[in-house]
Amino acid sequence: MTDTAPEEVMLHDPGEALDPLADAEDAVVKNRAKVGSSRPSSLLYTYGPGAIMDLPGFSVMPAGLDDWEPIWKRREKIPAIIEPRLLNVIRMHLGPQVDALRPYPWQPKQNSFAKEGADLGIPARVFPQWLxxxxxxxxxxxxxxxxxxxxxxxxDLAQFTHKGCPGRGAQRGGAKTGKRESPAVPAQHLLTCTNGHVDEFPYELWVHRGRRCPKAERPDLKMRDANVGKSVGSMIACTQCGATRGMAEAQGSVGRDKLPQTCRGRHPHLNAFDKECDARPTLIMMGASNLWFASTQSIIVMPRTDAEKAEALGDLLRLELGVDTVKQFAGQLDVIRAMAGMKDIDLTSVSNESLSTAVADALTPPESDEERKKKRDDWDPVELLVPEWQYLQKPALFPSQKNTTGLMVTDMARGPELPPQISRVVAVNQMKKVNAFIGFTRLDEMDRINDLPGRLVKLTRNGKPTWVPATEDRGEGIFLQLSLDAVEAWENIVYTTPLWAAHQAANRRNFYRRFSETAKAVDPDTRLPAPRYWLLHTLSHVLIREMAMSCGYGAASLTERIYGWPPSAHREGAAGLLICTTASDSEGTLGGLVALSEPPRLQGLVSSALRRAARCSSDPVCAMRTPHDPEDFLHGAACHCCTFASETSCERANRFLDRRFLLTLPSAHGKPVPGFFGSPDVR
Structure with missing residues (x-):
């Protein structure tokens, strides 16, 4: 099964005049034909609202959530994913008005020629709008x-064309040349700023150096490639006055001074402009990796407590019946049951006491803005992982759990040859993961959502969405837990080493050189994970590379979930990792990964992974890599040859990795850092 979501593209009447710096949506001709497809996971992490999706003929930008509402209204019942633990975190960031997690508007088809769901899809706008x-x-x-x-x-055949194109070989002297229809492609240059705005590049003003063309009000421009001499890149030329200017002049800090000094505050995905923006725009290419960073939150669904069940039912009643209706009939449970039945909510197994609790939860007033902001400022993303870690510490619950949440785990025996530092192995036979998209940033990825709330680009025109897109994935995995006592003793030694001091200094340099303004308000030392995280992260990567050769999944299909934080006053320490594969169809549960948790297979796999990690084809350069001023990279003895994983697998974009924390490797300066697993086996 392939999860596809057709895009709705907004087109424009070519007969109307257009201000080259204004939004081309002023003259809109809507076209509801499908122009492409993408899996829900791609729409969540790669091509969400505000991102640019490069299609075969042109590029589009998925629209904001306001434009999704007409799509949803084509169905009587709007589906929702009920997961209170995740919804509460989203409300904390976006406001109490968020009442639902919605899947993407998509409907499976019986065959490739069927028409089910043909009226559903993700609305999108053509962007860039200069071709x-x-x-x-x-x-x-x-x-x-x-x-x-x-x-x-x-x-894939959808395209824009230039009718009457004379071609590049037009004859001179007035002779007629044959007219043809040539395809057009997006112009690659854009302007963006740290506040998340993106705009067309002002080509007309650029080629005329900020002035109007002396020969025409709307001159025709040409974009030619000029890869000779110093004119690297494209050359813009005005056909009326003959002015030319290379795009190379707009690059770098010197080029930034030649660009507009004020940002227009444009949000193409919302078809709107912010009233003011205090950031300076900078040049960016359409395919740049820092044009769009998704901000997401995800949880693994676990068996719910009674309080969580009541909260989930309360959310469902609030969503389906409405707060006013629930309040009106709060004292009449029979009426609530009848109305819930009309909405296909099954309450037959819910007692009156539990229903009363759910009704009270549905009517609980939201937190004040001051309380919510205080809670958000104090919030740590680790809080989403703590319940999962605590559940995995209680193997007595595993056999007795009801598999209503999609989670099935088995405490496995340790193989006699498994390294003693690995204290527990848990097979995750089935699991369900819910991922929610809450916004995005440009130029600089957010280390934490509460770095600076204003940096999170809004998804609706008023900035207060009542729902957010989410996906529900199923999969399998293996959980490995390290000995907490051994990790703590090892970590205390690492804190005193020159290598850790070098990583701390590199993190500070990296933080203060970022494009965004977040560095002014955040202590960089609070954003550097503890040594145990580096250890677990590196171990996870070498295991992913090893597992991919025998589990039946590609390395890019495996993902990690790291439980690594020191103990504090309000939570216990953790040292574990979950390697899993999740997908929104059966591909996520083929059984090949969980089969590796069997003792004979796992101990051989871990041994082989550690042995491979001891050597890299880039050694000794890789093994001795340590950041020194002015270097600010956030990894040590790690590279593409030995440790790096694909962006779909790594939760930290290949940062915070160092094989010297995993194994004791030779050092170019002084005593080597003691590896957690000791000296490598060089057999």
Missing amino acids: RCTGCDYLGPLPRFSYTNTHPFRP
């Missing part, structure tokens, strides 16, 4: 081009 003709290099706004999308089963 370049591939036949004659003409550069112009969207209305100057024609759109075709006529084949119902070939959305």
Whole structure:
């Protein structure tokens, strides 16, 4: 089964005039034809609202949640994912008005020619809205081009074309040349700022150096490649006055001074502008990796306590019946049951006492803004992991649990040859993971959501969404727990080493050199994970690389979930890792990964992974890599040859990795750092 979500593209009437710096949505002709598809996981982490999705013929930007509402209204019942633990965290960040987690508007089809769900999809806008003709290099706004999308089963054929294109070999002296229709491609240059705005590049003002063309009010422009001499990149030329200017001048800090000094505050995904923006725009290319960073929260669904069950039912009543209706009939449980039945809510197994508790929970007034902001400022993302860690510490609950949450775990025996530092092994036979998208940033990824709340780009025009997109994935995995006493003793030694001091200094340099303004308000030392996290993270990566060769899944399909934090006054310490695979279909539960938890297979796998980690084809450069001023990279003895994993697998973008914490490796300066697993086996 392939999870696809057709995109709705907003097109524009090519006959109307267009201000090259204004939003091209002023002259809108809506086209509801499908132009592409993507899996829900891609829409969550790669191509969500505000991101740019590069299609075969052009590029689109998924619209904000306001534009999703008409899509949802095509169905009588809007599906929702009920998970109070995650919803409470989202409310803390976005406000108490958030009442639901919704899946993406998609419906499975019986076959490729079926029409089920043809009216559903993710609305999107064409962006960038300046295109370049591939036949004659003409550069112009969207209305100057024609759109075709006529084949119902070939959305990849949708494209913009330049009618009457003369080509690059036009004859001179007035002789007629043959006219043709050439495809157009997006112009790659954009402006963005640290407040999350993105805008078209002002090509007309750029080529005329901030002034108007002396020959025409709306001059025709050309974008030519000029990879000779110092004109690296594209060259913009005005066909009326002959002015030319290279895009290379806009690059770097010197080029930034030549760009507009004020940001227009444009949000193309919302078709809106902010009233003011105090950030300076900078040049960015359409395919740049720092153009869009998703901010997500995720949890593993676990068996609920009675209080959590009541909260979940309260959320469901509030969502389906409405607060006013629940309040009106709060004292009449029979009426509540009848109305819930009309909404397909099964309350037959819910006692009156539990229903009363759920009703009271549904009517609980929201926290004040001051309380919510205080809670958000004090919140740590680790809080989402603590319940999962605590549950995995209680193997007595595993056999007696009801598999209503999609979680099935088994406490496994330790193999006699498994390293003694690994104290427990748990097979996660089945699991369900819920992921929610709550916003995004540009230029700089947020280490934590509460770095600076204003940096999180809004998903609706008023900035107060009543729901957020979410996915529900199923999978399997293996949980390994390290000896907490051994980890704590080892960590206390690492804190005193020069290597840890070097990593601390590199983290501070990295933090203060970031584009965003978050460094002014945040202590960088609080953003550096403890040595045990580096240890667990490195171990996770070497195991993922080893497991991929025998579990039946590709390395990019395996993901990690690290439980690594020192003890504090309000929570116990943790040292464990979960390697899992999750997907929104059966691909996530093939059984090949959990089969590796059998003692004979696991002990051989761990031994092989540690032996491979002892050597890297880039050694000794890799093994002795330590950041020194002015270097600010956030890893040590780790590289693509030995430790790095794909971006779909790593939760920290290949940061905070060092094989010297895993194994005792030779050092170029002084005594080596003691590896947690000791000296490598060089057999």
